[in-house]
Amino acid sequence: xPPTALIDTTQHSPQAGPxxxxxxxxxxxxxxxxxxxxxxxxAVVVALERDLEAVQxxxxxxxxxxxxxxxxxPTTDAADIRQAALSVFEAPAASFxxxxxxxxxxxxxxxxxxxxxxxxxxxxxxxxDPIATDDDARQAAARLxxxxxxxxxxxxxRHLNRHISLAISRAIAHTAITPNHISxxxxxxxxxxxxxxxxxxxxxxxxGALLYQINSVVDGVDGELARVxxxxxxxxxxxxxxxxxxxxxxFYIGLGVGAWRTVPIDIFGIDARLWLVLGGVAALAKLLxxxxxxxxxxxxxxxxxxxxxxxxxxxxxTEPGVLDRVLHYVRYLFRKDFIVxxxxxxxxLGLLPWFLVLFxxxxxxxxxxxxxxxxxxxxxx
Numbered sequence: 001x002p003p004t005a006l007i008d009t010t011q012h013s014p015q016a017g018p019x020x021x022x023x024x025x026x027x028x029x030x031x032x033x034x035x036x037x038x039x040x041x042x043a044v045v046v047a048l049e050r051d052l053e054a055v056q057x058x059x060x061x062x063x064x065x066x067x068x069x070x071x072x073x074p075t076t077d078a079a080d081i082r083q084a085a086l087s088v089f090e091a092p093a094a095s096f097x098x099x100x101x102x103x104x105x106x107x108x109x110x111x112x113x114x115x116x117x118x119x120x121x122x123x124x125x126x127x128x129d130p131i132a133t134d135d136d137a138r139q140a141a142a143r144l145x146x147x148x149x150x151x152x153x154x155x156x157x158r159h160l161n162r163h164i165s166l167a168i169s170r171a172i173a174h175t176a177i178t179p180n181h182i183s184x185x186x187x188x189x190x191x192x193x194x195x196x197x198x199x200x201x202x203x204x205x206x207x208g209a210l211l212y213q214i215n216s217v218v219d220g221v222d223g224e225l226a227r228v229x230x231x232x233x234x235x236x237x238x239x240x241x242x243x244x245x246x247x248x249x250x251f252y253i254g255l256g257v258g259a260w261r262t263v264p265i266d267i268f269g270i271d272a273r274l275w276l277v278l279g280g281v282a283a284l285a286k287l288l289x290x291x292x293x294x295x296x297x298x299x300x301x302x303x304x305x306x307x308x309x310x311x312x313x314x315x316x317x318t319e320p321g322v323l324d325r326v327l328h329y330v331r332y333l334f335r336k337d338f339i340v341x342x343x344x345x346x347x348x349l350g351l352l353p354w355f356l357v358l359f360x361x362x363x364x365x366x367x368x369x370x371x372x373x374x375x376x377x378x379x380x381x
Contacts, residue, residue: 002041006096024173033230103128154335165220179222183239189215190247194254200262209347237303252282259353278356285363
């Protein structure tokens, strides 16, 4: 049976009350969302009588139908709070996941605490540092945003894109903008970038490449908002993945068309139709790769490509070979953040169409790698 969260809002300091906001969410709403994403099917929210109206307003404003609110006095101790929480159920929960809204928890720690708990065992009480002052709140927000930096970030993402995307995320965290909204924005940017690339000439290629780079930067915002505001969903994972992949697909096609229209070549009798071939090969190889790893994602009920283990990645505890080590470092040159940034630099230099050669060859290699990997996994069953 899914666990029940007991959210204790009685420990707030005067400086950091239940409605105090950290990284776009009030402390009470943050704890409610955390309980939900960690698997709690229902919650009991315990509040002091003086705070009950504010707590009810927070719960009602965000339609947390699974939350039940009860009030207690300032002198009520932990045992009485627990008893009051148990009293709201006809068939009392055997144990609670006890969370204080006056603290900000590590999501992984809470999930591990819940995983290790037993149905008939003691309450799952998670540890966290309380938010008592404005300075505590600022430090907690800084930790939340810092947690958005991922070890798998590429070179350009780590040193450029992530700095810009985090600034955007911080600026909009207090608004109603969701990660899914951002995925729609990035997809729109990808389409417009492809249109300008198809227009061709120096101006079209430059604007298309600049929009492609902006798309790459903004693409980080949806994941950052999801992590910091606990807005995870399978739909969101798929929107992000589809937005990324189809932005790339359309850009390859657009660049091939634009180069065919405006960049004449005559090499050993080969004319401008070469650009169409290269764009088509890049797009087709990308589409075939998408079909293979989408099949894997659907089978594993995931939508995030970070869940997919590529053939050059070794499993934990496995000693990587020489080729694995080489690919581990070379792969940063084939990550989207690096390729998109390189596309922008080549567009500035007036050389962007020639990047179609790398797009075509690179996507063919990825397709072959994924296909071999999938065949190997199928034969190993």
